[in-house]
Amino acid sequence: MLSQSKLRTKRQQNAILLYSSLLMLTVVAYSLNLIDSQLMLGVDQLKDMSTLITRLVAVVVLFQAVVWLYRNKAYRGLKYAFNHYVNVLRLRRAFLDANYFNKRLYLNTEIAELPKINIEFKTNFSNAILSIENININKDIGDVSISFALKNFIVDRAYLSKNENFFVFEIYDSTIDQQLKFNDLQAIRSYSLQLDDYTLVIDKSTNISLYGTLLVGQTGSGKTYALYSLILQMLTKNVKYNIYFADPKNSSLAVLGERISAECTATSMEDIITLLQSFNKSMEDRKTELKNKLNTKLEATYADFQYEPYIFIFDEFASFQTVLQTMEKKKRDEVMKLMSQVVLQGRQLGFFLWIVMQKSDATLLPTNLRENLPVKFVLGNAENQTYTTAFGTGVDIPSRDFNLGQGVFTCPIVANTPKICHFSYLDFDILEAVTFLKKERGVV
Ligand SMILES: Nc1ncnc2c1ncn2[C@@H]1O[C@H](COP(=O)(O)OP(=O)(O)OP(=O)(O)O)[C@@H](O)[C@H]1O
Numbered sequence: 001m002l003s004q005s006k007l008r009t010k011r012q013q014n015a016i017l018l019y020s021s022l023l024m025l026t027v028v029a030y031s032l033n034l035i036d037s038q039l040m041l042g043v044d045q046l047k048d049m050s051t052l053i054t055r056l057v058a059v060v061v062l063f064q065a066v067v068w069l070y071r072n073k074a075y076r077g078l079k080y081a082f083n084h085y086v087n088v089l090r091l092r093r094a095f096l097d098a099n100y101f102n103k104r105l106y107l108n109t110e111i112a113e114l115p116k117i118n119i120e121f122k123t124n125f126s127n128a129i130l131s132i133e134n135i136n137i138n139k140d141i142g143d144v145s146i147s148f149a150l151k152n153f154i155v156d157r158a159y160l161s162k163n164e165n166f167f168v169f170e171i172y173d174s175t176i177d178q179q180l181k182f183n184d185l186q187a188i189r190s191y192s193l194q195l196d197d198y199t200l201v202i203d204k205s206t207n208i209s210l211y212g213t214l215l216v217g218q219t220g221s222g223k224t225y226a227l228y229s230l231i232l233q234m235l236t237k238n239v240k241y242n243i244y245f246a247d248p249k250n251s252s253l254a255v256l257g258e259r260i261s262a263e264c265t266a267t268s269m270e271d272i273i274t275l276l277q278s279f280n281k282s283m284e285d286r287k288t289e290l291k292n293k294l295n296t297k298l299e300a301t302y303a304d305f306q307y308e309p310y311i312f313i314f315d316e317f318a319s320f321q322t323v324l325q326t327m328e329k330k331k332r333d334e335v336m337k338l339m340s341q342v343v344l345q346g347r348q349l350g351f352f353l354w355i356v357m358q359k360s361d362a363t364l365l366p367t368n369l370r371e372n373l374p375v376k377f378v379l380g381n382a383e384n385q386t387y388t389t390a391f392g393t394g395v396d397i398p399s400r401d402f403n404l405g406q407g408v409f410t411c412p413i414v415a416n417t418p419k420i421c422h423f424s425y426l427d428f429d430i431l432e433a434v435t436f437l438k439k440e441r442g443v444v
Pocket residue numbers: 217218219220221222223224225226404405423424425426427
């Protein structure tokens with residue numbers, strides 16, 4: 001019996017059988033030719049037989065080539081075939097190394113039956129969907145290092161297919177930079193206008209709709225710049241965005257907020273609470289307005305009626321929360337009620353709370369608020385505790401050394417499990433861009 005590491009796959013076993021038969025046939029054809037030419041027998045049967053065998057070998061080789069081209073999707077381009085072939089080969093090797101196969105008897109020999117593999121490459125081979133057959137519930141595909149086997153490709157998300165017959169891996173080429181770079185306002189405006197008025201771009205492969213959002217990241221991880229890229233997109237859309245800024249640290253976001261809309265910017269506790277009240281008041285007005293329209297379309301949202309979105313950006317929420325805890329209970333309850341209302345009712349009405357902080361543990365952000373923010377970003381290299389509080393326990397986080405503005409996120413539909421994202425690189429003066437937009441539009 002072959003030892004575990006030398007166990008052949010069915011494909012290898014077939015190949016050995018096929019090629020040894022072909023070799024034998026070739027030898028026979030050659031010998032017949034030799035006999036004929038050396039002995040000058042002129043026996044027609046010998047000639048015919050050698051020709052027949054040569055043709056047979058040619059047909060088998062041709063058939064093999066066609067099967068190889070078909071298996072590796074050569075009809076969709078040789079590059080595709082090559083990539084498919086190389087990656088499938090690497091994965092098959094990784095399965096053998098990790099013992100992820102079933103042992104079967106084949107032509108009286110024990111072979112390793114590997115799972116079926118399919119790779120669907122997408123645009124420019126930068127992304128792909130890899131499906132691996134779920135062959136045995138007792139074996140853990142986690143033992144196979146898929147990212148390692150795939151060399152340049154990295155697993156972004158992994159999940160079980162709906163019928164549970166396949167493990168699906170969303171993979172991307174790590175050598176291709178997903179980050180968008182904008183050298184001026186015009187560049188980000190053109191990009192943003194390619195999307196609809198209620199969709200924002202994150203990176204080359206991620207666009208998201210508006211939702212309540214939690215943005216977490218240690219200092220210097222790129223949170224503020226991530227916000228800048230989203231705010232600039234909002235200001236260049238065809239529909240007006242009403243952005244409210246609460247910045248208890250009175251830092252760069254407050255400066256930007258004052259430039260965009262001073263009356264919707266607050267830095268002190270009292271002003272922030274008043275701003276929250278005014279935000280809620282606008283939401284109540286929208287509720288009445290939308291209710292009348294819903295008589296015509298029951299499941300519609302603000303976007304169906306081209307209503308303006310309202311975004312309340314709460315920077316350094318932890319520092320606000322710390323001061324709030326020192327205030328009387330009545331005040332604390334009022335603030336929490338204001339925020340909960342937006343988080344729970346705002347989606348259909350077009351009112352969204354965006355909370356920005358360095359850590360999202362329960363002492364700083366009440367669980368009911370956190371759990372009802374559908375979009376969550378964790379930028380930079382965060383501690384495990386931060387990932388757990390943001391995304392919950394038992395969730396796999398793609399491990400990477402994250403650059404500035406890079407991290408993981410979850411978002412309904414787009415990313416149900418944490419997926420890598422990389423916010424745009426902005427290489428221009430943000431304040432100048434905002435001032436220009438304000439002058440141009442006269443509305444921001
Ligand atoms: N997307 C980006 N484009 C250009 N520069 C960036 C980007 N992200 C970060 N930077 C650079 O990194 C610095 C730190 O980023 P940023 O201020 O956004 O981090 P932060 O997470 O908001 O930090 P803090 O919590 O201390 O405010 C910025 O001053 C900027 O120079």
